[in-house]
Each structure stands twice: as C-alpha cells, then as structure tokens.
Amino acid sequence: MELFKKAKTIRLRSTKDKYMLADDDEETVFQDRDGSTEKAEWEVYLTGEHYIRFKSCYGKYLMASNTPFLQGVKGKKVVQTELKPDLDGSVNWEPERDGFQVRLKTYTGSFLRPNGGVPPWRNTITHDNPHRQKTKEKVLWDIEVVETLPSYRRNKSDSKLYCLLGTN
Structure with a gap:
C-alpha cells in the first residue's frame, strides 16, 4: 500500500512490458506496449486502510465485473465504470506487494x-x-509513478521509494 500513498497518477505495466490502457469506448481496458499515451495513466484514490481505486482519463473507475470474458472460461471482464452508490466493492483493489511488484x-x-x-x-x-x-x-x-501528490517533497529518505517504483 505504501507504493500508492504518495502517487497521484500511475501506469500499470505487466511482466510482458505492456501497459494497461483505457479504451476510447470508455468501457473496456486493454494492453499495449506504448505507455506514453494519456490512456495509460490512472489516478490513484486511497479508500480506507487497505484499498485503492483507479480512475481512467475518461473519468471512469476500473471495475472487476461479474461478466465472464468468454463463455466457459474462468476469467471475468475488467471494465471502466461510473462510480455509483449501488456498486459493491468491485471498484476497490487491494495491492499485495511481491518484491518490487504488486498483485491487485x-x-x-x-x-x-x-x-x-x-x-x-x-x-x-x-x-x-x-x-x-x-x-x-x-x-x-x-507501478510507474507519473505524478506525485502536490504536498509530497522528495528527500533522501524517499529515494528508496522512487527506486522501488522504477522512476528517477
């Protein structure tokens, strides 16, 4: 969780060096090697002690839906959605650190x-x-930090954080 506390905007990059992007249809997400586009940037919102939310450049939140990706296949769709009061915790993600990477x-x-x-x-x-x-x-x-929170001031004790996040 400490990886996200000072981040305002991040990029998520898979082990295959592809970034998670928000699609133009404002509903789906996909992967691409080009992480330089605004569609690869996700705003980070801390929700409680253990959970975060990701907001796309289209103002929609990353949600784990109950819709199967393909009939008969275990994986389910991940989509962008409006934040509604009737949503369960499907827009909340719990980061689990594993070395220099995280599982969400x-x-x-x-x-x-x-x-x-x-x-x-x-x-x-x-x-x-x-x-x-x-x-x-x-x-x-x-996790690649694109923008830190405005109140954050980098000092020598924080250089370890930057190293862990892959930024200089």
Missing part, C-alpha cells in the same frame, strides 16, 4: 490479470484466481 486483488479474492496469446485473449485484461505458480507470476504488475 479484488474484494472477491481474484487478481487483475494481463492476458496474452492468440485472439481473443491477446492484449486483454481479466480478473481471476490463479492456482498454478506460473500463473501467479503473470498477475504481477510494475
């Missing part, structure tokens, strides 16, 4: 997962609960 866990215990392979999986993002060790490594994300 939903309120139901599944993880944000970048997918690869042939279509229809290529460059998609879903959420599910990995059971195999190799799959657990695939749900790790690098």
